[in-house]
Amino acid sequence: MHSHTHPATETQEHHLHGSGEGGAASASTVPEAKSDNSHCGKDEREAEAEALTEVVAAILFYKKFVLNGWIYRRLRHIDDLSERHREIVSSLGTIDKIKTAERLMRENYRFLLELVRSNAFGTMPSLASGLEDFKTWYKGFFEDRMYSEGPIVKDGYMDKVLSTLKQLVREWSEEGREERDQTFGPAIAALEREFANVEGKSRGEIQVLVPGAGLGRLAFDICCRGFSTQGNEFSFFMVLTSKFILNSSQSVNQHTIYPFVHQFSNVATTNDQMRAVRIPDVLPSNMPFAGTAQFSMATGDFIEIYGSESEKEKWDAIVTCFFIDTAKNALEYLDTMWHAMKPGALWINVGPLYWHFDNVEGESSVEFTREEFIGLIKKTGFVLDQEQFEECVSLPYTSNARSMLQYTYRCFRCVARKPR
Secondary structure (H helix, E strand, O other), X not given: OEXXXXXXXXXXXXXXXXXXXOOOOEEEEOOOOOOOOOOOOHHHHHHHHHHHHHHHHHHHOHHHHHHHHHHHHHHHHHHOOOHHHHHHHHXXXXXXXXXXXXXXXXXXXXXXXXXXXXXOOOOOOOHHXXXXXXXXXXXXHHHHHHOOOOOOOOOOHHHHHHHHHHHHHHHHOOOOHHHHHHHHHHHHHHHHHHOOOOOHHHHHHOEEEEEOOOOOHHHHHHHOOOOEEEEEEOOHHHHHHHHHHHHHOOOOOOEEEOOOOOOOOOXXXXXXXXXXXXEOOOOXXXXXXXXXXXXXXXXXXXXXXXXXXXHOOOEEEEEEXXXXXXXXXXXXXXXXXXXXXXXXXXXXXEEOOOOOOOOOOOOOOOOOOHHHHHHHHHHHOOEEOHHHOEEEEEEOOOOOOOOOOOOOEEEEEEEEEOOO
């Protein structure tokens, strides 16, 4: 999924829905991961491997980044206080709070290492094989990067690591249920209304595509209604994490993460900041219609994959959630959807128009108002269902429900059809 971004502060990281670190097309399915590299040439595979390495480097750099930037810096600032002020701060438990945050950040790091290891990245040893083996491998991995031409970690990538933890809350935790119900719920309800006369066990022939699928929960939930569903995602941060959750989860609430531990501003209580979130809230391998409905995740550029001849008029429905504004040119997205949809197929959309390449140096971008975008939909040939159109719906995105600062997007919902 792409990056819905709030003002750049320590406590508000980028919201990932897909960004420029993705690669060529491939696919993975639940419960057993598979790959389809038929779209990829040798150069594309090399570019994909390089992009993947950049993402892994950011994930592995998490501990050093957060301990230096969040913990040690704060402790130094307290040391710089006058003796009287240090005593007051200490009496409030602030130093203990920072040390607790350090411990929980280390727990996050263990989770992230497990995530990377589950994706069988290179020769990375398991922590279970011994800490020294891992330290040796880690040192070698970053020494190679230190002597390369590029930075140790790409600009902005550490924000994406932090946001991935929040994305896990949104998609795969009980705490994220309310946000999912607000955002995914109406889209799934529109799909259910469209195929209300088809029983769940008979819906496997209905093909649903979810571009900008993020960590795969919306696509998974649709498949749990009996529809054969494919999620498409470009960001390797999302791809690696969704593959880990979808293919490696053994039990409900198997993992514990601390996604809000990095937020030191707009916090009401220490417990709010340090609270644990357990994932996943459901076991992805337990699909109610596994015998009839297929589920897959395809990695790669939406236009490249679904604009191909093999995808022409293949899909019965497309569901887009916080996706449309990732386009450099929204008309290309609309043309690609039109190409991929069967005559009579339904398109269900919800999201803002936070055009992601607006004023990005070196990137071409065309931005539209909501009014203009609705005009584009009609000129492409889609017929809007006026009864299901909502022009202003306030929705959160990877929000911290207990934060003293809340952001919402004024989104619009629409349902449109490709005429028969």
